[in-house]
Amino acid sequence: MPPNITPFFDTTTCTISYVVYDESTGGCAIIDPVLDYEPRSGRIHTDFSDKLIDFIQRQHLSVEWILETHAHADHLSSAYYLKKKLGGRIAIGDRIPAVQTTFKKIFNLGDEFIPDGHHFNHLLADEETFHIGKLSARALFVPGHTPADMAYQIDDAIFVGDTLFMPDVGTARADFPGGNAQTLYRSIQKILAFPSQTRLFMCHDYPPDGRDPAWETTVSQQRKENIHVHDGIDEQTFIEMRNKRDATLEAPVLLLPSIQTNIRAGDLPPPENNGVSYFKIPIKTS
Numbered sequence: 001m002p003p004n005i006t007p008f009f010d011t012t013t014c015t016i017s018y019v020v021y022d023e024s025t026g027g028c029a030i031i032d033p034v035l036d037y038e039p040r041s042g043r044i045h046t047d048f049s050d051k052l053i054d055f056i057q058r059q060h061l062s063v064e065w066i067l068e069t070h071a072h073a074d075h076l077s078s079a080y081y082l083k084k085k086l087g088g089r090i091a092i093g094d095r096i097p098a099v100q101t102t103f104k105k106i107f108n109l110g111d112e113f114i115p116d117g118h119h120f121n122h123l124l125a126d127e128e129t130f131h132i133g134k135l136s137a138r139a140l141f142v143p144g145h146t147p148a149d150m151a152y153q154i155d156d157a158i159f160v161g162d163t164l165f166m167p168d169v170g171t172a173r174a175d176f177p178g179g180n181a182q183t184l185y186r187s188i189q190k191i192l193a194f195p196s197q198t199r200l201f202m203c204h205d206y207p208p209d210g211r212d213p214a215w216e217t218t219v220s221q222q223r224k225e226n227i228h229v230h231d232g233i234d235e236q237t238f239i240e241m242r243n244k245r246d247a248t249l250e251a252p253v254l255l256l257p258s259i260q261t262n263i264r265a266g267d268l269p270p271p272e273n274n275g276v277s278y279f280k281i282p283i284k285t286s
């Protein structure tokens with residue numbers, strides 16, 4: 001039986017979080033859940049995640065995994081909150097220590113932050129298989145957007161993370177620390193080599209004017225229609241397009257708080273001696 005896939009679209013960050021479950025056992029995975037954050041006030045809330053909790057409880061599902069495709073730079077993860085509420089194991093790709101090491105330096109984090117991936121319950125290797133109820137799942141290493149991105153194949157569906165976007169939007173940026181357009185192109189080709197009817201589920205959608213948000217396509221549709229990587233666009237052309245476009249993009253609004261939370265699997269920086277957690281802003285002078 002194919003997985004039941006329920007998407008939840010976060011209108012603030014244009015992220016799609018998913019609940020994927022096996023109807024026969026009720027075992028489920030949550031993919032890329034979003035924690036609400038108000039940058040002007042520093043206030044966190046859980047309205048979006050509570051919708052996922054409500055759905056999971058109504059369907060009597062049992063959370064086995066909370067899967068992150070990567071350390072997101074555009075939204076805070078609610079993995080830590082959801083784990084506390086529902087259980088499950090938080091997993092991300094096994095290259096995450098490289099990302100943690102990079103950002104430990106950028107944010108000048110102290111000795112308390114050990115960049116070895118221990119914040120997550122499990123680090124998934126390329127091609128590693130695991131189960132969600134009776135569903136078979138497989139982790140696919142798809143770096144380029146960051147050096148540690150994973151996609152997750154569950155039956156005939158692949159959750160592509162930040163590699164591809166919907167065909168009329170294109171592909172993810174490759175200019176974050178450790179990102180690389182050539183690597184991203186090769187990761188995308190790995191996804192597009194799957195059978196043509198493979199269903200692809202996006203992590204984000206930024207719909208052009210007049211189109212409703214969407215998140216599901218197929219390999220075949222991407223190969224025909226993706227504006228950045230349809231069949232016939234070679235690696236060099238893609239790299240030039242991607243680098244040129246990335247040079248025009250601004251930093252995501254929630255970049256700094258997102259990274260500081262997501263390298264801790266959705267936990268906040270440790271509270272200071274007044275009991276309050278703080279985010280840092282490295283100030284650039286040039």
Ligand SMILES: [Fe+2]
Nearest residue numbers: 072073074162
């Ligand atoms: Fe991302």
